[in-house]
Amino acid sequence: METNIKTDLKNLAAENPVFAIKEIVRRHSMQRGAAIPILQDIQNTFGYVSKEMMQRAAEFSGIPVGELYSIVTFYAQFRLEPIGKNLIQVCHGTACHLAGAEKITESLQFETKAQAGGTSPDGLFTVEKVACLGCCSLAPVMTLNEETHGRLTPDKVKKIIKEKRRQAEEEKSAGKGASQDA
């Protein structure tokens, strides 16, 4: 059910981004202190929160844009830039730190060519460092999109990234085929 709402908004956003923001604001209109949930939904829908989006959200909700901006800059969750096709979050919690999270990030940077906190030049990967993902017994841990990977080694990282690249290639050629058909 939950995911349906998400895809709902995503479809809407693809068609008419401004209307999607209006809809998000509307869904939270009955709530007190709705600013953060509104921004969270915007990020879930668009992958990031741009200045224009904040402008719109402010217009529709009546919350001053400065207030929205101060929230976005305070909370680590919010991104002001769009992310790559795949979002990788490397855990740098204590257990993962002890288990060599640094090495996992190094090898991710090497394999994806994205710097921690940034996106790879080909737009395929965004790599972020986060605190504990709650799977400390499986340290070191990362999530790739929604999936959690544990007991990582540089070798495993390499395989995972390779697989994603292969998938992206496939999608690309499939996409091309489709557009030629049309």
Added chain:
Amino acid sequence: MHSAPYRVKVGLATCGIASGAAKVYSALEQALQGTDVRLERTGCIGMCYCEPLVEVIAPGGESYMYGKVTPEDVPRLVEEHLKQGKPVRELLIMGEGAETDDYSFLQGQHRILLKNCGHIDPEDIESYMAVGGYEGLKKALTSMTPEEVIEEIKRSGLRGRGGAGFPTHAKWSFTRQAPGKQKYIVCNADEGDPGAFMDRSILEGDPHSVLEGMLIAGYAIGANTGYIYIRAEYPLAIRRLKVAIQQAQERGFLGERILGTDYSMQIIIREGAGAFVCGEETALLMSIEGKRGMPRFRPPFPAQKGLFGHPTSINNVETFANVPRILHQGAAAYNTLGTEESKGTKVFALAGKVRRGGLVEIPMGTTINEIVFNIGGGISTGKPFKAVQTGGPSGGCIPAELGDTPVDYESLKKIGAIMGSGGLLVMDEETCMVDVAKYFLTFTKEESCGKCTFCRAGTYQMHKILERITEGKGREEDIDTLEELAEKIKAGSLCGLGQTAPNPVLTTIKYFRKEYDAHVKEKYCPAKKCKALIEYRIDPEVCTGCTLCARQCPAGAISGEKKEAHEIDQSTCIRCGLCINSCKYQAITVISEPRVTA
């Protein structure tokens, strides 16, 4: 054929899923089609080190636990155990015929809070009710006054599990007595300690117990609205809570006129947005109100002036989960466990260099050694046990010599650590304590909200000094300066973040001074962790010239002809250590040697 069917349970918490439990579940689902075997899903069984876990319950009720199960194991499990009745020994970790010592993981524990985790289906309210769920609420609403509920909690001796150990009954009582009609109950599920997962496991494995606890608390203080503030990094826990709320509403445990009484309650979920400081209660309230999460001066305490200005009681997930048990079984049964000052049990997330990491529940007063060795099975690397860290960024490192310390609020405080919310990290000899201190300061420095100058500038300063020390540029006076700064930050900070941020540094200096001295005076890292003080070297005798490491090196620091010994250029090497992992012949070693400096 057997009379009752076999039951099969798969642990589907985040840790299980990360290890592939969902794939095992699907494989079982397919293999069991058309049989009368009941396949069930459950939360975290706690033996995270052995995930994915599959429990088979025989028609007679005997339990067999299988560990590290892969989808490939499923056909054998089904054929041999479920069809022929012969347990598969190689995979068995507990139950008749198991040949491992894994039973001792559970034997040392006392599970009252985790009783349901890994047993019931967290997405089915019936499953919770079948084991006494919502009986505590019924008892409270139908046979007790709010004052009596508070009195019962007082008799149980329950103290807050969020870290500080404040008596729960006192908080409720203050909130109840505070003037005002509108009151709030808030569940702190922010679980900020970066190395702890007990709250996640409880929410994923037994979400109704937390709701029931909140409902009882709401009744006791006179609140009709509850908020759960949960970190966004826990999507599965959020989803299961939503399911639980829906089901509780359908059953009449939540909503208007609960169980036919005139008590009403609604519960709203708020997701955190990635700020550690929002675990602090006043900051958390600001965040729910839709503002930047900045702690404020107390008093007034939230019990007087909390959410939207109204009296509010904020309690931790585990605190709430204790409440239904206390009400249902009675305070007298509850407070037989634990020590004089610390009653009941505490759940710990046992992780780090320990053989059996996972979710552990022990009576207060159990010693650190008992946890690490009897339950955790000792050190995973086989190296000597060095220390445990409790309380995360607010806590301290306890050296192996103090392993006999009982785990309770007072004893831990006495040695400079804290109980914390339940993170317990085990460290072995390969852990550099200066690096650990630096790690926590990196964390607190970044998470300081910046309101208090001492917290903001002081943690920055401490971090800088620690960085210098780990880079081999430490000065003689640095350790004294760290201690001075620590005192100032403690005294000059408004909230717990700053007041406790120096603890990891102070305890490591106190108990591991030698390691600091090695870094400062001899410019070496005994644990061989600090990048600036180590070197990677290739043993030319062992190297076969396979070129694998050279291709892996992101800095291009490794050179050599094919089939000839390779060499690392120390001036370009960035000490990432990727080469070590790539070498199949273990030809690469890391060294750190004392250097005498002028």
